[in-house]
Amino acid sequence: MDDQSVRRRVLILYGSETGQSEAISQQIHDQCDHHLEVLTDNFNISVERLCLDTIGDQYSLETEQTVVFVVSTTGEGEPPQNALKFYRKYRKRALPKSLLSHLRYCLLALGDTNYERFANFGKDLDKRLQELSAKKFYDTGFGDDAVGLELGVEPWIENLFTAVLNHFNAYSSLNVPIVDVKLLTPVEREMSAKDNCLLMQTTDERLSQLDQLNLPLIPSKFKSFQLKLHETLPEEYVDKCLPKEFYFQTLPVMDSKVFDATLVELRQLSTDSVADNDETDSRCDAKTIIEATMRIESEGEGGCSVGHEAGDSFGVIVGNYDEEVNQVLHSLDLSGKRDFYCEVLTPEVFPHLPKICKVYDLIKYYLELRSVPKKSCLRHLADFCDNPSQKRRLLELSSREGGEDYNRVVRNQFAGILDILQVFDSCRPPLDVLVANSPCFAPRYYSVCNAPDPLNRNQFKIAFSVTTFEETLLRKDTQLFGVFTGTLFRLLRHEVSAQGDSVDQCLAKLSLESNMKSFKAFKRKNPYFKLPSNVSIPIVMVGAGTGVAPFVGFLGQRQLVSKRSTVPAGECWLFYGCRHSRRDYIYERELKQYQSDKVLTQLYVCFSRESVDEKSPKYVQNLIQNHSTALYRLIDVRKAIVYVCGDLKGMATDVFNALVSVVETAGKQSRENAVKYVRELQSEKRYLQDIWT
Template identity: 25%
Template sequence: MSQGPLLDTNSPLSAEQARQLNEALKGLDARQLTWLSGYLAGLGAQGEAAVTSPVQPESAPAAAEIVVLYGSQTGNAEGVAELASDRAKARGFNVRLADMADIGKKDFKQPLDLMVVVSTQGDGDPPDTAEGFYELMHGRKAPKLDDKTRFSVLALGDSSYTYYCQTGKDFDARLEALGAQRIHERVDCDIDYEDAAEQWIESVLDRYAELNDTASRVGGGPASVADAAPPASYSKKHPFHAEVLDSIVLNGRGSDKETHHIELSLEDSGLTYEPGDAIGIVPQNDPAYVDELLDKLRLDAEADLGEGRRLRDALLTEFEVTTLTRPFLEHWSEVSDAAELRRLMDQESRDELRDWVEGRHIIDVIEHFPVKKIDAHTFTRALRKLPPRLYSIASSYQAAPDEVHLTVGIVRYEAHGRSRGGVATTYLADRVRPGDTVPIYVDRNKNFKLPHDDDTPVIMVGPGTGVAPYRAFLQEREERQAGGRNWLFFGDRRFRSDFLYQAELLQWRKKGLLTHLDVAFSRDQREKIYVQDRMREHAGELYAWLQEGAHFYVCGDGERMAADVHRALLDVVREAGGRDEESAAEYVRELQQAKRYQRDVY
């Protein structure tokens, strides 16, 4: 082939997938290349790509440009947008893939055909990089649109949250209110989003083909992202079974926390990763919990669910049987015909329902609102698939190429008279031992990455297990002999028992890799001290680093810590920069849009 190689910079593939695909393309004959032509033609249409299709289709319909617009926190929405872009190109459309961080009012001067893919984080918030665009579209300066601008929205979310898919709902309603024409109904996707996303992509492209009066080609591109990757690529549907090499409790004696450092083997997997990526763990539910569930429901463990699937096995490995979601509660209110549950599901009782659900699982609903007789199919109908759990990678591939390390905080608590535990964390801590294997895959996170320039300073804020990606960052920078300064704010409860990776961090400080290490142990004194307090103490120098181009990272708890750190950052910019509140907020927003302020929160 005369074309240049595929790279991770000119395709939706990772560097490793691009390398493997380049190898796979060597020696293909004309017939095989023709089969791949739709996919290659799609890549060739990018303009930025070096690869062009070796066999161009005889007639590609001229079509209006489709703008695939995405707002993504962890990369899922971006991945769907990339798939939508590839599918549209394979059909012959002109396509522009655009991050909401890069879109402004001027982009709406001409009518647009939009495919909007956006996730919701936390309790109804837009992704960090989409905040500016969200504010623009919902503010007084929003562009005035008409029905020549056409759109459809795919919303990604988690149905266990009260404001499920709220950002997508907001954009859908706002685009219509501004005058744009909705050409396909919004689709809301739960955490198991792939199938619904693909159906939405095909339906919206069919609609645009109809509206543009083009007979777009169908089936020219790959069936899915997974199908486009080489056979050796692993995913949540096809995980790699990694051997557990070690599992070490990091907390010392007297700690009321349990944090494990887990090392997994990647030998012979072909898997690679970058600092900032995560490992997806495909867990199993607690067998004791599943057996109790079957007992409460008086269901036969061997009940047939079809295709050779037995109920108990399915509840162990296929279904989410702990976390409460609105679809399950709605289903159970119908099955149980419980007046109290129906009342809680009313819109007026939203706050009361949220308080009632707090700390409860599916088994609590079954106990509170019992059903005399139910069959296996009726019970499982409203259960969502058991989702993988993502853990930030705590190692550098350059430092340990055959391994990947995780920092896992084990979740155990008492609530409503019952002992509870995290599905994946107790699976890793209680039921997996060194020598066992764990199903895993690499989850890429393009929005939490070290700067390309090794001389750029970085500021890292990561209390508790939020320190995990910074261990990877520091290992990577040490391996690359990066010249950029590094500043870590770490916090936990107690210095003696909860200083995670203490020896390594102190050694890095001694060697000069860590320019500053500021710690906050909240329970070691009468007044609690947190990482955000340390930030304010060093406001002047922290602001000076930002002025010199530093990248600012936050990892950890998304419910409280991330918001507290965000407020502290605003205070730092306002006080040390001599700015008013509006100017400080604009400064921080510019950091986000430039991807110099990145968050990995959960």
């Protein structure tokens, strides 16, 4: 390592399902390159970056000396698709234990603590590398999507290059990117009403007095990205470049082509009003829950061939609100160019973008305006602020010194790119800068809540809570609602002239036949969250809130299959929790009918806002523990499959711990063995989750 003539390669390997790990690996590559550029002596260190699935063609761990792994976890704690080839090779137990004794590595594992097997692939990879005698030169880092990846990722990246230099015994003082802010006025205490917005307020007065700030790098690919606007499309472009149908990059989770789905019916599942003498219900936290029936119209030029079964889910590409697209156009001085054609000159930089589309469509369907901007984004936007105070504040929020403010007013407030453009109204970045700093529009996913209907095979139903947001920052109108759920909810109000109407009244007045709404959608891969093919296998379902919706589909499909089966159906249990028995106990009638028809063997329900006393069950985990003995027998002896679905933060962990408790008490096992037992259920695909935030 002391020989200065030796080439020292640092290989960054990423495994990514949705693109997060890939993007972070690029950020690490850019940071390392920048640090090497400013060193007076780079010690012959070079940095390269590859995908894990290029193993054998472009690299082999047996010949590498220094590797940085950046990996995510998908499904039920599994490796991402582009890491499978790599992992299959190195997980083989026949490999010699000293195979990687020469290798020095570090690892950044991404995950989501809403899922029980948080960052599972990263943990498994870490363990396997050490089993093969590889040694760490830097502690393993974790990024948690539930609280914001940057909280764990940024500090890890910040100290990585120092660890690399120490590993090579080549550490020297580094020049960090800084900006001199002496000439920028601090944010004044007395500000206009708009500047009193939370984004402009700091809890640390010292921050506004600093002369220098440590700033993040702007990724190199952002600088290389280029767009060109055409008022009219050149004739030669029409046939060669203009997409003949809607373009959306193929995602790993897609199980169909993108198709048109038309809204045909809306039905409110929750209740707005209760009896005047009902003192158990509270209006303050009651949710509006709606069921939407969608009809699949087409699947590209070849027609429709999308079927579904209970347990499936669909992704909806609804696009940003028209009002919000217009706000962005105004912020960028592009209102008069909304119908111009936008040509992507560097498609290799962001392959999720179409080669050519209209400016309006680019912002509507391909930019996630509600995504929380990274610090590098705020740093980039600051370059286009005319107002010195606003520029300084963006630099503060993007700086290392402003980390606390960034977490408090950006991350914790879920301030999106649109919020930034509204508050910092002197910021007018070019379109290519906005596009480069905005993630691709994220489809919204919803589980199917009906079994396939032989008479309407192209129809599926989804249930959802109408998502609302706090009226903070400068948000108003559409920004106070979720993108898809708000769009459907607004349909209910569209034809209502009188103010104060309930959703029930809106539904009664809405004529969907005269106000048809169509969306782009696709079927999502979900190979495991399905009913067993053998109807005699018992099932246990655990749902909270709208998490009961897919189980209504399970019961409908179970009933249809049971009628055709020659063997008796296995037991079918449902543990369900919601807030109020008379407001959001959705599908109550259907569930009780399934119970009456002997399709649903046991139905256990609890209401978190109506507990009679401390011993009454409030949540589904309490219900599970109350039936430990019978439940354990069903799982251990009868080999039941457990399904968990819900949208409550932390539900997955609570249910997992409740099941561990069941195994401890009813199975008379130690805590350690009980955890191992439930883990084995997961490995056997007998403990399946469909959890979202």
